[in-house]
Amino acid sequence: MSLPTSSAIALHINGDDHELIVDYRTSLLDVLRERLGLTGTKKGCDHGQCGACTVLTNGRRTLSCLRLAVTAEGCDITTIEGLADGERLHPVQQAFLDLDGYQCGYCTPGQICSAVAVLDEQAAGWPSAVTRDVRPEAGQPILNADEIRERMSGNLCRCGAYVSIVKAIARAARQGGEDPIAEAWGSG
Numbered sequence: 001m002s003l004p005t006s007s008a009i010a011l012h013i014n015g016d017d018h019e020l021i022v023d024y025r026t027s028l029l030d031v032l033r034e035r036l037g038l039t040g041t042k043k044g045c046d047h048g049q050c051g052a053c054t055v056l057t058n059g060r061r062t063l064s065c066l067r068l069a070v071t072a073e074g075c076d077i078t079t080i081e082g083l084a085d086g087e088r089l090h091p092v093q094q095a096f097l098d099l100d101g102y103q104c105g106y107c108t109p110g111q112i113c114s115a116v117a118v119l120d121e122q123a124a125g126w127p128s129a130v131t132r133d134v135r136p137e138a139g140q141p142i143l144n145a146d147e148i149r150e151r152m153s154g155n156l157c158r159c160g161a162y163v164s165i166v167k168a169i170a171r172a173a174r175q176g177g178e179d180p181i182a183e184a185w186g187s188g
Helices: 028-035 091-098 108-123 145-151 162-173
Strands: 006-013 016-023 054-057 060-063 076-078
Touching: 016 028, 054 108, 060 108, 091 108, 091 162, 108 145, 108 162, 145 162
Parallel strands: 006 076
Antiparallel strands: 006 016, 054 060, 054 076
């Protein structure tokens, strides 16, 4: 008797429910792109090393090339296609557009999904490897250029748009007032 190799799953993606029969070995990335036509999420290295396939699962970053689709059942999944509010871009998307946080654009969806999570992580007070004071009473880490670079280090850009990516994330993080990294570069 052979064991089954697939099952029916229900995925909640960008606010919509999808019921599919998938092979247990199918990655979330392949379901998104090949089965659901959500091609904004890119397949880069297919080994979890470049970040091009980053999506949000329950608000946290997920490398969709490494996650099996069957393990995402019951999760709230957001892809680049689900970030905008109708015709209004998410603030991170708008900042990337305004500040040229992309060149060829291939890595941009993963960069943007990671940046959205970075802002949420920082707002929740999560430290990074470069956070100077990690004590809970220190509050939110200051989102300077070093913090942004460290938090985004899992997303590669072969074109080298890093300066604009960091500036775009800083702009999206700004809650009125000064740009948190303008001092570091001497410009706003």
